Amino acid sequence: MKRYEPPAGWTVQAYRFALDPSDAQVLGLRRNTGAARFAYNHMLRRVSAVKAQRAAEASYGVAEADLTPWQGWSLPDLRRTWNEIKQWVAPWWAECSKEAFNTGLANLSAALGNWHASRTGTRRGRRMGWPRAKKKNGRRSARFTTGAIRVDPSYRHVMLPRLGRIRTYESTRKLARRVRAGTATILSATVTETAGRWFCSFQVAVQRAVGRRPAHAPKAGRVVGVDAGVKHLAVLSTGEMVPNPAPFKAALRKLGKAQRRAARRIGPYDPQARRKRTASNRWQRAQDAVARLQATVSAVRADSWHQLTTRLAQQFTTIVVEDLHVAGMVRNRKLARSLTDAAPATLRRHLGYKTGWYGSTLYVADRWYPSSKTCSACKTVKPKLSLAERMFHCTTCGLSLDRDVNAARNLAALVRHVDLELLGDAKPGRGAYVRPVRPASAGGAAGREASRPVHPVNVARQRTTANRESRLLTER
Known part of the structure; x- marks a missing residue:
């Protein structure tokens, strides 16, 4: 999938809102995020099975041309295969948005691509293993890129495909005014569940006046x-x-008490019999209490x-x-x-x-x-x-x-x-070499959410003889 490149003068950032869904809407959110997990796991099992079958056939001396056809892991290949088999493996597919299934397929394509890049040496960092299946009690998430994605004019609701109008805890005035003025365009919406609460993050292309400081900002x-x-x-x-708030240190006593309480409950695994079992409702409530503390930190x-x-x-x-x-x-x-x-x-x-x-x-x-x-x-x-x-x-x-x-x-x-x-007031002193790098344009380095760096870091290099370290500023 090609990354969106905003025009000059535009940046890509995120607006995140806490949702206040009804019980029926919570079921819809879980249904769509579960569909994303199901598509991911099913296609991962299919790719793994084809990979193991080809390895077994090759070990018996089967020619390359006669091996089982390879299942491509690009997003178009995964989507094409999923559309062919979804009537049999997921007869309930019509109850969910197509974007939910596409979320799982896109995540699987990225995971397999990273695994291959790590094996071939084109990806830096620690060597990655084969992707694992997603668990039911894991992080629930689904991304919507098409359909009715907008903020309501009442400043208190958001519209999502197949989920309808969902109320928010906070006002959406800032984003709604930008969209109405034509200085912002919503690209996608991602719903996630964190510690029992649902959030909606809008990826938005914003026309921002780079270099303009707020009127209330003092010149310090x-x-x-x-x-x-x-x-x-x-x-x-x-x-x-x-001052450092040290949130984890402040919550350490409560967190330890909550984790000890959760450890005493009947969980989904029996260590004595070494088998799975049905977790108790008290265990689930204790786990939710721990998750809420971690989210607050x-x-x-x-x-x-x-x-x-x-x-x-x-x-x-x-x-x-x-x-x-x-x-x-x-x-x-x-x-x-x-x-x-x-x-x-x-x-x-x-x-x-x-x-x-x-x-x-x-x-x-x-x-x-x-x-x-x-x-x-x-x-x-x-x-x-x-x-x-x-x-x-x-x-x-x-x-x-x-x-x-x-x-x-x-x-x-x-x-x-x-x-x-x-x-132009002075020159570098004592034989120092300085190469300042000016900021990039607002639109050339976007395409990510606000939690990630959008503009490249401006770096200077300086060499000095004051100590043994010759590099003082390095380009990153």
């Missing part, structure tokens, strides 16, 4: 360095320390990061962050829980597209740049600085301040001369 400064941490969500070079964490990154993109013209190796940092078992709770990699991901929305510039410092060990006043680099030392003391100039504030100031100082060079 030009350059800011942001040091993501654990004790504080982020520390700015201005001296501001953004995730929502609080996402809200804190969105508020911070939006404020940074609106108030500052240049933002500098670090390229953190979070996957390696969480290997420290003493910091793994706190790091995962803070989710420091979210900072760069959100700023990647929000800086493009508000006309800011994002720079990413190299992973090995010693921002914490370098004195922000005299640029002296300490040979060692343990994690337990929370205050930075410079033996050369006598500077003493919080180590995170010191690191944030060093990050901000990396690109201050970049802005001066762009303005």
